[in-house]
Amino acid sequence: MKTFWRKDEGTVVFSVIGICVTMAIITATVLVVAQLSAKVQHLSSANDEAYWMARGGVRQTLLHFQGASRPPEQTSWSLPDGQLSIFVQYQTLWDVRATAVTRDAVVTVLCSYDPRRHTVVHWQENAPTR
Amino acid sequence: MEVVVNLFLLSILSALTIRVLLSMWTSAATFMAYASSENDWRNISRTLTHDVHSAIAGEVQDNVLNLTLVDGTRYRYYLNSRTQLIRYGSGSGTSVLGNEVQGFTCRQNQQTMTVTVQLQGLPRQTLTLDTLRVMVP
Numbered sequence: 526m527k528t529f530w531r532k533d534e535g536t537v538v539f540s541v542i543g544i545c546v547t548m549a550i551i552t553a554t555v556l557v558v559a560q561l562s563a564k565v566q567h568l569s570s571a572n573d574e575a576y577w578m579a580r581g582g583v584r585q586t587l588l589h590f591q592g593a594s595r596p597p598e599q600t601s602w603s604l605p606d607g608q609l610s611i612f613v614q615y616q617t618l619w620d621v622r623a624t625a626v627t628r629d630a631v632v633t634v635l636c637s638y639d640p641r642r643h644t645v646v647h648w649q650e651n652a653p654t655r
Numbered sequence: 656m657e658v659v660v661n662l663f664l665l666s667i668l669s670a671l672t673i674r675v676l677l678s679m680w681t682s683a684a685t686f687m688a689y690a691s692s693e694n695d696w697r698n699i700s701r702t703l704t705h706d707v708h709s710a711i712a713g714e715v716q717d718n719v720l721n722l723t724l725v726d727g728t729r730y731r732y733y734l735n736s737r738t739q740l741i742r743y744g745s746g747s748g749t750s751v752l753g754n755e756v757q758g759f760t761c762r763q764n765q766q767t768m769t770v771t772v773q774l775q776g777l778p779r780q781t782l783t784l785d786t787l788r789v790m791v792p
Contacts, residue, residue, distance in 0.1 A: 537657040544664040580708070580785075587789045645725040645787065648709040 571629035574606060576650070578625035579634040582611045586621050587645065590638050618646065624654060685776075692774045695753035699740060699772060700782055702752055706730055706742075707784040713768055715761040720770070725787065734759045740772070 582602075589596045601610040607627030614620040619638040624631065633654045637647035707713060710722040720732040731743045732752075740753045758773035770782045 537661050541657060541661050541664060544661070544668055548664075548668065584787065584789065587787070591789060645711060645789070648725040648787075650705070650708065 568629060571627060572632060575625040575627045575630040575632040576634070578604065578607065578609050578627070579623040579632045580650075582609050582623035582625070583621050583634050583636045586611060586613065586623070587636070587638065590619065590640070591643075622652070688776050692755070692777045695756070696772065696774055696777060696780055699752045699756075700780070702742060703732070703770060703782060704784060707768060707770075707786055710786045711789070713763065713786045715763045715768070718760055720761045722786075732759070732761075 586596055595615070596611075596613060598613050598615070599610070601608065607625060609623065609625045611624075612622045614622075619640055621636040621638065622633060623636075624633045631654050632650075633652040635647070635649040635652040636645060638644070639646045706722055706724065709724055711725050713720060713722045715721075718734070722730045722732070724730070728747060729745045731741075731745075733741055733743070734756060735741050738754070738756050739751045740756045740759055741749060742752050743749045753772075753774065755775040756772060757775060758771065758779075760771040762769045762771075766785070768784045768786060770784065772780050772782075774780065
């Protein structure tokens with residue numbers, strides 16, 4: 526038995542497969558982009574969280590300086606969200622380095638305090654992590 | 656059977672493509688304006704965040720924001736008459752942070768500083784910032 530479109534069957538299969546593959550690629554691209562954007566947002570908020578921890582650490586140390594007390598050179602706290610370590614170097618300027626390490630981010634904030642003038646003279650965020 | 660499936664899929668694909676192309680064609684200008692505003696907002700928020708976070712003191716009067724950074728630099732943020740947001744640094748020059756800024760409002764609370772910026776074609780954006788508030792001269 527012979528139908529009038531029988532001779533097209535072979536080529537039509539390829540066309541159907543091609544269309545399906547194209548659609549699959551488009552869908553996959555959309556999904557990957559959505560996933561990446563969610564990841565970027567998550568990392569950005571993780572970075573913010575670590576930043577506020579480090580900033581809080583430096584600010585606390587500065588409040589100690591203001592109250593004329595000298596915190597120890599090396600302090601470390603375990604907070605619910607991560608680890609915060611503060612290093613202070615007592616030289617001509619007092620250098621404070623606070624590093625907050627959470628699960629997805631590491632942030633270091635640097636700060637220099639002039640004990641004679643009783644002011645902050647240097648402030649650096651996103652400092653290299655040592 | 657295969658021909659029917661093929662025609663069906665082809666029609667879906669071409670409908671989608673035509674729809675996407677049409678919407679891209681009609682909304683290209685809007686999208687460019689949106690992207691420009693978005694870029695301005697990114698610029699404003701990055702600069703403001705960096706300056707306020709390393710500021711030892713900030714004061715607000717009549718929606719003009721005056722900041723004193725820890726290294727002594729002073730910055731003044733204000734809207735000029737051509738709706739540009741200006742960052743004027745004493746001794747470091749003037750820069751335009753954003754064009755077509757329709758509103759720039761600063762409010763200083765007990766602990767934080769709230770800056771609201773209204774840009775052309777974007778929803779009202781709010782930044783909550785924090786000055787150092789230690790050893791204010």
